[in-house]
Amino acid sequence: MRCDIHGGGDSDWQYEWYKNSYSVYSNTKPEYKISPVYMSNSGSYTCEGVKGNKFSNTSEAVQLTVSDKPQAALSISPQWLNPGDSVTLSCEVDKTSTGWRFSWYRTVSYRAGLPSLSDKSYSLQPLSDNGTTADSYTLLPAGPTPTGGYVCRAGRGDPVYDTLYSEPQFLWSGDLQPSVSLRIRHLISINDVLCHSVTE
Known part of the structure; x- marks a missing residue:
């Protein structure tokens, strides 16, 4: 001051x-x-x-006013993606504050299942080298749809003061065709077998 x-x-x-x-x-x-x-x-x-x-x-x-670290909130639009579509990641911090730079990450799971902040079952893969002043980031997939989890966070000042990471949000693909199989088991009782034998 x-x-x-x-x-x-x-x-x-x-x-x-x-x-x-x-x-x-x-x-x-x-x-x-x-x-x-x-x-x-x-x-x-x-x-x-x-x-x-x-x-x-x-x-x-x-x-x-000095407050605890704010929590970044991530939204994905659309969350269901068709081949060739683009998707927008939007990161929001306290609406009354300004000057943030936003960083974007894709989650990489350590094990099968969806990542969770509670058990830290994933690592983070940066989507860009440096933070952006824009609070949104556009994915333009050139290959297979990048399904999976995403998080963001923001920072400002020197030294940098970072928010907490957002909760993971998930991007789903409309081109996933789950395989469905139907199995029919035909049970024949002993009475059916006897009756069939008598008829012959």
């Missing part, structure tokens, strides 16, 4: 910082840096300048 005093010059000021009206920091530099931040740093911050017996006006309050 930075405190600028207009019309008072830049020298000889002592900058006082307040959180929820209580003094928390004092320095001759106009910046106040909190690193790393914790949940307890949330609050309403103001600043003012002091030069001898002279006080500047108190700044307008700035609200700082």
